[in-house]
Amino acid sequence: MRAGLLGLVMGAAAELGTLVAAPALAATNVVATTTDLAALVAVVGGNLVTVESIVPPGVDPEAFEPRPGDLGKLRRADLLVRVGLGYDYWLDALVKQTGEKRLLRGGDAYLDASTGIPLLEIRGQSVVNEGGHAHGVANPHYWLDPDNAITITAGVAEALVRIAPTQREQILANRAGFLSQLETRRARWSQTLAPVAGTKLIAYHNSWPYFARRFRLDVIAFIEPKAGVAPSPAHLARVISEGRKAQVRAIVHEPYEPEDASRFVAGKLSVPMVRLAVSVGSIDGTSDYLALFDYNVATLAKALGARSP
Amino acid sequence: MSGLSDVLALLALPFAASAVFVLVHAYLGVHVLRRRIVFADLALAQLSALGATVAFANGYPVTSATGFGYALLFTAIGAALLTLTRSLARYVSQEAFVGIVYVVATAATILVVDRAPQGAEHVKKILIGSILTVEPADVAKFAALYGVIGLLHWLARRPLLALSGESAPVGRARVAVWIGDFAFYLSFAVVVTSSVTTAGVLLVFSLLIVPAVIGSIFSDKLSVVLPIAWSVGIAACAVGLAGSYALDLPTGAAMVTAQAGFLLLAGLAKVLMFVGIERRRRNLRIAVTAVVAAMLIALLASSVGLMIVPTGDQPLLAFVERVTGTGPTRFLGPSERDAYESAARDVVRFQGEVDRLNAMEKAARYQGAPLSDDDIRRIASYQKTFNEMTRGERFVQEVLRAKAQMRARWIVGVPGMLVALLGLLWLTRRLWIESVDFARSRLQS
Numbered sequence: 156m157r158a159g160l161l162g163l164v165m166g167a168a169a170e171l172g173t174l175v176a177a178p179a180l181a182a183t184n185v186v187a188t189t190t191d192l193a194a195l196v197a198v199v200g201g202n203l204v205t206v207e208s209i210v211p212p213g214v215d216p217e218a219f220e221p222r223p224g225d226l227g228k229l230r231r232a233d234l235l236v237r238v239g240l241g242y243d244y245w246l247d248a249l250v251k252q253t254g255e256k257r258l259l260r261g262g263d264a265y266l267d268a269s270t271g272i273p274l275l276e277i278r279g280q281s282v283v284n285e286g287g288h289a290h291g292v293a294n295p296h297y298w299l300d301p302d303n304a305i306t307i308t309a310g311v312a313e314a315l316v317r318i319a320p321t322q323r324e325q326i327l328a329n330r331a332g333f334l335s336q337l338e339t340r341r342a343r344w345s346q347t348l349a350p351v352a353g354t355k356l357i358a359y360h361n362s363w364p365y366f367a368r369r370f371r372l373d374v375i376a377f378i379e380p381k382a383g384v385a386p387s388p389a390h391l392a393r394v395i396s397e398g399r400k401a402q403v404r405a406i407v408h409e410p411y412e413p414e415d416a417s418r419f420v421a422g423k424l425s426v427p428m429v430r431l432a433v434s435v436g437s438i439d440g441t442s443d444y445l446a447l448f449d450y451n452v453a454t455l456a457k458a459l460g461a462r463s464p
Numbered sequence: 465m466s467g468l469s470d471v472l473a474l475l476a477l478p479f480a481a482s483a484v485f486v487l488v489h490a491y492l493g494v495h496v497l498r499r500r501i502v503f504a505d506l507a508l509a510q511l512s513a514l515g516a517t518v519a520f521a522n523g524y525p526v527t528s529a530t531g532f533g534y535a536l537l538f539t540a541i542g543a544a545l546l547t548l549t550r551s552l553a554r555y556v557s558q559e560a561f562v563g564i565v566y567v568v569a570t571a572a573t574i575l576v577v578d579r580a581p582q583g584a585e586h587v588k589k590i591l592i593g594s595i596l597t598v599e600p601a602d603v604a605k606f607a608a609l610y611g612v613i614g615l616l617h618w619l620a621r622r623p624l625l626a627l628s629g630e631s632a633p634v635g636r637a638r639v640a641v642w643i644g645d646f647a648f649y650l651s652f653a654v655v656v657t658s659s660v661t662t663a664g665v666l667l668v669f670s671l672l673i674v675p676a677v678i679g680s681i682f683s684d685k686l687s688v689v690l691p692i693a694w695s696v697g698i699a700a701c702a703v704g705l706a707g708s709y710a711l712d713l714p715t716g717a718a719m720v721t722a723q724a725g726f727l728l729l730a731g732l733a734k735v736l737m738f739v740g741i742e743r744r745r746r747n748l749r750i751a752v753t754a755v756v757a758a759m760l761i762a763l764l765a766s767s768v769g770l771m772i773v774p775t776g777d778q779p780l781l782a783f784v785e786r787v788t789g790t791g792p793t794r795f796l797g798p799s800e801r802d803a804y805e806s807a808a809r810d811v812v813r814f815q816g817e818v819d820r821l822n823a824m825e826k827a828a829r830y831q832g833a834p835l836s837d838d839d840i841r842r843i844a845s846y847q848k849t850f851n852e853m854t855r856g857e858r859f860v861q862e863v864l865r866a867k868a869q870m871r872a873r874w875i876v877g878v879p880g881m882l883v884a885l886l887g888l889l890w891l892t893r894r895l896w897i898e899s900v901d902f903a904r905s906r907l908q909s
Contacts, residue, residue, distance in 0.1 A: 273837040273838075273840035273841045273844065274840070274841075274844045275825065275840065275844075276822055276825075277818065277822075277844050277847040277848060277851070278818070278851075293844065302837070352830065353830045353831060354830075364826075364829075367829050367830070368825075368829040368834075371829060371830045371834070372829070372830060373826075373829065373830040384714055385592045385593070385594065385596070385714040385715060385716060385717075386596070386714070387708055387709070387711075387712045387713050387714050387715065387718075388471075388474055388475060388478075388596055388705070388708055388709040388715055389708075389709050389710075389711075389712040390712060391474070391596060391597075392471060392474055392709075411588075412588070413588055413589035413592070413594060415589070415594035415597045416594060416596070416597050418597070419594075419596075419597035
């Protein structure tokens with residue numbers, strides 16, 4: 156009787172165990188700091204991973220304030236993927252607070268996605284943080300070059316395989332599938348923007364060097380050179396005069412920034428102001444990595460009067 | 465664009481807008497000073513930001529009629545809250561409640577923004593403002609709105625001023641006091657709500673308080689206070705705008721600083737010019753003594769610091785070196801001086817190389833043959849090397865500077881300390897003699 160009851164309980168426990176444990180065993184839990192990296196992890200991991208970002212879509216990652224729930228997210232993570240280069244600088248304090256060594260730089264569960272990326276605009280590491288916050292080492296907006304997704308997904312795939320070696324084939328197949336899609340779209344994007352190659356633009360912030368390099372654009376000046384400090388009249392006058400001289404054809408504006416100055420400069424130069432998405436999900440219609448470029452390329456092409464094929 | 469006429473065209477509208485702001489804000493500022501609730505504008509502005517953010521979170525653009533309605537509704541609630549604080553003022557200062565309203569409204573805005581991130585843009589805008597890019601239609605709108613509010617205030621000036629001046633109104637019906645207070649706060653809220661999105665919280669606050677304070681320094685009468693406040697406020701705005709252009713500074717912050725500068729000048733003028741000759745002489749002496757004493761204390765602290773921690777930072781010494789152009793090499797030998805100077809040259813050269821590579825890479829983005837990823841990696845690694853070398857040269861400079869300060873430790877530190885101590889002693893003695901004289905003359909009279 157007693158053994159029977161025990162057996163029943165154990166059997167139920169075992170059943171319950173498999174029910175609960177099965178998905179936990181199969182899915183690798185990935186936490187990415189930004190939506191862009193989360194989107195790239197999602198395409199490589201497919202249904203083998205669950206992925207969440209710490210910064211919600213549409214929030215400025217450089218002005219992000221972590222909350223208590225993020226600690227729980229990090230503790231549950233099998234893999235942590237970050238932008239690095241000072242962009243998500245708040246992560247270090249957060250990880251330290253969890254006390255998990257594997258999430259620290261060099262730990263098993265740590266991936267800095269900037270590893271191996273050809274970096275642009277490396278600055279001197281002077282005492283004063285000149286040129287705005289968080290751009291101390293190199294410009295951190297490297298995911299805005301679609302070719303860099305090849306490097307980023309390679310790092311992600313390697314880390315995922317390290318964590319779940321049995322899923323190797325599936326992960327590599329996922330990545331290959333994504334890369335072939337990326338190649339097709341990339342050709343289309345380049346084709347769309349080819350007629351406007353060399354176009355001069357003015358941007359609100361310095362978020363576009365990687366995008367500009369890949370699609371051969373020239374961002375000649377920035378409206379707000381330091382984050383959070385309103386432009387001076389002399390600076391604005393200079394931007395307008397340089398813009399006129401260089402025959403700038405559009406003002407590129409990031410979401411989550413006040414539009415007045417951009418609209419003002421656009422008005423003075425009689426050119427359109429274009430809102431482009433810096434991150435996945437920061438503007439409607441940019442819900443994944445490829446859609447981000449679809450949106451940015453189409454919007455920019457339309458503003459510059461290039462025909463979309 | 466860089467011609468004078470272009471600059472004037474760029475600054476004319478911001479100046480017109482700030483002049484319009486000064487006219488209405490300085491007047492309201494007099495009320496606010498008399499009511500002793502200087503932070504009320506911040507509280508109301510923040511409530512209006514909260515309203516706009518809530519509207520945004522519910523899917524209405526901030527600039528739409530519904531968006532404005534939300535902002536107005538929240539500020540009206542704020543006006544009602546401020547009206548109620550008068551009856552609470554018996555127990556605790558009204559300013560405490562105003563502060564609570566401000567902080568809670570700010571926190572609530574952050575919480576709402578967290579749910580609807582796009583509103584963050586609006587919150588940022590309210591903090592910094594954008595007076596530089598104000599449009600002609602806006603200025604006309606402000607002028608019309610403030611004209612109406614000014615007219616209403618002029619018609620109801622007697623009861624409103626009376627209410628502002630009395631902390632516990634006597635002989636008035638309670639309901640009449642409430643209606644009067646609410647009307648004042650509501651008009652105040654409408655003004656602040658409209659001006660804050662253009663001028664930003666900092667500038668609105670300083671336009672409200674500083675000219676009114678300057679006027680109140682010189683008189684109690686509204687007919688004197690207002691003209692002074694208006695003219696000084698507008699002059700300060702002009703100086704702030706011009707300074708912002710000439711010195712390449714953010715406009716709002718430069719204008720706030722200019723207001724503060726005028727307040728300082730007004731204070732000095734009051735104690736040094738608008739007083740009797742005896743009093744003026746005395747004030748002047750106090751001012752000179754205070755400045756000399758501050759300088760001597762700085763010298764003392766610096767000299768003692770140099771003797772205790774010779775290799776530490778020496779702001780005063782560095783300042784003197786920069787002004788006199790001697791540089792930190794005074795106490796170094798010829799070969800050390802060479803090393804210091806060549807390190808300085810190398811820093812410039814290496815950073816020039818980094819910039820040159822950046823410029824080259826940037827040009828290749830859109831013209832000529834594109835650089836391959838490997839080219840970019842090579843450039844990046846050169847730049848990192850140059851940055852490392854720069855750090856090395858800076859280290860050399862720091863070591864030499866510490867060496868020089870080590871040598872200056874006693875040679876500069878001891879005389880500096882003695883001069884400072886003697887000076888302070890002399891000042892104290894003079895003050896002592898003066899106060900004895902003063903007491904004696906008091907006794908005699």
